Amino acid sequence: MVSIATPVLSTVSLLSIEDLLKISKEYNPGADLDMIRRAYVFTEEAHRGQMRETGEPYVQHPLHVAYTIAGLRLGTTAIIAALLHDVREDTSSKYSAQIGLRFGSKVGFLVEGVTKLSKVRKLRENRGSVDDLRNIFIAMTRDIRVIIIKLADRLHNLQTLSGLDSARRLRIAQQTLDIYAPIADRLGMGDIKGQLEDLAFVHALPDKANWIRSLVKDAYAERVTRCAQLQQEVSQELTDNKIQVLDVHGRAKRLYSLYLKLPRYNNDINQIFDLVALRVVVPTLDDCYQALGVIHRRWRPLVGKIKDYCATPKANGYQSLHTTVIVDEGRFLEIQIRTADMHERAERGVAASWAYADSKRTGGPALAAALADDHDIAWVQQLARWQQDVDTPEEFFQTLRSDFFKNRIFCLTPRGEVFNLPEGASPVDFAYA
Ligand code: MN
Numbered sequence: 001m002v003s004i005a006t007p008v009l010s011t012v013s014l015l016s017i018e019d020l021l022k023i024s025k026e027y028n029p030g031a032d033l034d035m036i037r038r039a040y041v042f043t044e045e046a047h048r049g050q051m052r053e054t055g056e057p058y059v060q061h062p063l064h065v066a067y068t069i070a071g072l073r074l075g076t077t078a079i080i081a082a083l084l085h086d087v088r089e090d091t092s093s094k095y096s097a098q099i100g101l102r103f104g105s106k107v108g109f110l111v112e113g114v115t116k117l118s119k120v121r122k123l124r125e126n127r128g129s130v131d132d133l134r135n136i137f138i139a140m141t142r143d144i145r146v147i148i149i150k151l152a153d154r155l156h157n158l159q160t161l162s163g164l165d166s167a168r169r170l171r172i173a174q175q176t177l178d179i180y181a182p183i184a185d186r187l188g189m190g191d192i193k194g195q196l197e198d199l200a201f202v203h204a205l206p207d208k209a210n211w212i213r214s215l216v217k218d219a220y221a222e223r224v225t226r227c228a229q230l231q232q233e234v235s236q237e238l239t240d241n242k243i244q245v246l247d248v249h250g251r252a253k254r255l256y257s258l259y260l261k262l263p264r265y266n267n268d269i270n271q272i273f274d275l276v277a278l279r280v281v282v283p284t285l286d287d288c289y290q291a292l293g294v295i296h297r298r299w300r301p302l303v304g305k306i307k308d309y310c311a312t313p314k315a316n317g318y319q320s321l322h323t324t325v326i327v328d329e330g331r332f333l334e335i336q337i338r339t340a341d342m343h344e345r346a347e348r349g350v351a352a353s354w355a356y357a358d359s360k361r362t363g364g365p366a367l368a369a370a371l372a373d374d375h376d377i378a379w380v381q382q383l384a385r386w387q388q389d390v391d392t393p394e395e396f397f398q399t400l401r402s403d404f405f406k407n408r409i410f411c412l413t414p415r416g417e418v419f420n421l422p423e424g425a426s427p428v429d430f431a432y433a
Pocket of ligand 1: 086
């Protein structure tokens with residue numbers, strides 16, 4: 001059967017420390033489970049008596065953030081920093097003073113970085129601003145894990161957004177679409193980016209989200225069936241041609257991504273060929289090209305729909321071969337071919353690079369930057385250099401716009417607010433936003 005992660009919003013369950021230890025062990029064989037348990041006991045005590053606005057004990061929040069971080073394979077230091085990320089801000093100073101002493105200076109540094117980012121947000125009750133962005137980038141260039149923890153923090157806040165009043169819901173959702181999702185995208189963290197966008201979409205643009213949902217309801221079911229039919233055949237065809245297939249799975253396009261794409265196709269869902277796509281994972285780059293050839297010999301490709309992101313990766317490092325083939329009478333299916341390594345990077349992005357550097361044990365951004373093919377980290381280092389050289393917000397913003405968010409249009413208002421629009425947006429969209 002095709003396993004498809006449908007873009008249905010996940011309901012958030014209660015987690016226990018045992019859940020966190022389990023995923024930490026599974027995804028990070030070297031994780032220091034005793035230390036993680038101690039950090040949990042510490043944060044549980046520090047937040048005791050506090051409640052989330054959704055009604056559950058506050059400690060559920062750091063537990064969820066740490067769970068996401070462990071799932072990204074980021075290692076003991078980041079998992080502990082995630083557990084403690086709100087201790088400095090939200091509990092008595094007695095606890096914040098102990099963080100560095102008990103858990104080391106690296107954890108202390110990460111917690112401080114995440115706390116600083118939260119303070120920026122609280123000072124400004126408006127939308128994202130140049131200062132917000134600048135602070136985020138400064139934090140990011142010092143240690144990329146700060147922003148990864150912040151993204152995991154934002155993810156859980158969005159999952160529990162129903163506990164807030166409508167004004168705050170709207171502000172957090174809008175800021176996510178304006179700033180945090182594009183950052184996740186630029187860091188190549190496709191999975192987190194997609195979750196952030198779909199969760200925020202429902203709150204920021206409820207009418208549009210409902211419209212998209214009703215639009216795809218039937219189309220998804222039909223495409224999933226088509227995808228399932230072809231999964232077996234593609235697998236068999238490749239195996240018959242002596243290409244090892246590591247995995248074949250379907251993926252459903254996310255709602256917000258579809259919302260951005262539809263206007264370019266006259267809002268006609270039948271023109272969207274990647275609503276459900278088939279993903280083929282093979283061992284090597286050579287296998288990718290051979291698989292493409294085998295598939296094209298059996299199913300005719302659509303002209304102009306073959307994209308080689310292996311030879312020409314997207315700005316965020318994304319690599320895959322994409323092709324749209326004619327399945328039967330007038331029906332199309334997009335097939336994406338990639339190696340296991342490309343798949344990891346497409347889902348986890350810079351987190352995958354970090355975990356790789358971390359696993360070398362000498363660890364840290366310096367080593368990561370030294371890895372020749374590690375363009376994600378090299379790019380962060382470059383960011384660190386230029387952010388020291390620019391003086392004015394306007395200059396910072398210009399560089400940001402040209403170097404960082406190549407596929408987004410950022411508009412700066414006279415009041416210094418930032419609006420983020422998809423490529424192709426018009427001045428009318430800006431005025432409306
Ligand atoms: Mn938090």
